[in-house]
Amino acid sequence: MSDQWSDRLSEYLDGDLTEAEHLAMEAHVEGCRECAETLAGLRRTVMRARSLEDRPPAHDLWSGIAERIGTPARIAAAPRRRRIAFSVPQLLAAGIALAVLSGGSVWLLQPSPLTIARPLVEVPGDAPVTQVGVGTVKGYDAAVDDLERVLAQGRGKLDSATVRILEQNLAIIDRALAQARQAVAADSANLYLNSHLAETMRRKIDLLRQAATLVSAAS
């Protein structure tokens, strides 16, 4: 994968290339596994962002999390054109950041179109992947802490069997996270390991969010 091509993948995805450039990119991606994989990752990230529920969570539950993430609690709907500007390491960062967003701050992104004008995580364009992968996502840990607090405070409102199941599954995810982090530490440039870590982080946020929703519904 060369920078000449990889740097223009998001433009390709956005349909911003000329017809000739588009055809050239298609031909290149056809023969370049890494670019094809990166393009698939970009598409998955965009699809995940698009699939975020537009149902607003209980505001009292999430406002603190939004504050922690360092983003205004609500962004007015703006019919701006979808624009993605990721470099390859930023793609990984965006994937992890989306884990936070999809779990705790869905209202930050409108159902469509998606606008990510700049990287959601502060990662220099040529930063090594290690800076992205092992838990450097702004707000993620804090968002997890907040959601875990919601669950801890609300566990008395839930059936004990439900609490047990939630905690067992959170423990399963935590073990997977620990193993994934360890693997990334050992092979920081491994795209699979980084994306697997991001996906596992998302799973934890999703489950915590689900638990928080159950607490909220039982209140």
Next chain:
Amino acid sequence: MFLLLALLQQIDSTVPVERGQRLEVSTYAGEIAVKTWNRNAVRVVADPDSRATVEIDRSATVVTVRTQRRRGGPSMVDLQITAPAWMALDLSGVYTDVTVVGARGPIAVETVQGEVSVEGGDGLVSLQSVHGSVSLRGAKGSLEVHSVNEDVSVTGSSGEVTAETVNGSVTLSKVDGTSVTATSVNGDLDYDGPIRDGGRYTFSTHNGDITLSVAEASNASVSVSTFNGEFESSFPVTLTETRKGKRFSFRLGTGSAQVTLESFQGTIQLVRPGAARSARDEDHDEDWE
């Protein structure tokens, strides 16, 4: 328009409905069983205990069936509902098993502790349980099945399929999907269905095996990634690219479909359709630290 507040112990009530109306059912504990008929009407049969009531409400857009606690502790109500096949269904409960048979519209089901079994559905079909298995059969459209602590399965269905669980397996059998995503943290993933040209198939698990059925005529670019797992194929493949770590790619036919197979520490296996799954450790150790 409020139609009925049933204080009697048993209710058997039928209300007329019009195309475009959807059915919302919510209960706390018990069962919601929906079947379909050709009449434009919804029939509700219930036998609530003395602590519960069943309310049926109807507006221009929705027919609502709700159970309410009247006194005392939690109540359990089994609701047997017959609805037009075209009617969109929105069914929810807490300690609730949900069964749907014969629906041909969109379906949404959410329960906390309960099994979900749906046969039919068209359009957006979304089924969720925290502690209960979820199975979907004979549906088409955008299909989402989700559990936390149990298995999920989709059988004989088509469309865009997303199947997810944390501590359970995902089985996709006779699924004809152009976009298929199956994920688990601690469970196996099985896919048995055609791989369509231009389709996207993504399977990812942390601690489980992946078994993918691949027909001989399939055209797919296959990407395999694992950290501490294995790869097996019942037919020869020629790697087109290998990367550091256990990551490699190969092409089948024209390579039209994109297939991504990722298992952190399980076995990724390709088999021909109908081939028996290889022997698998049935005693899945949940304490796999």
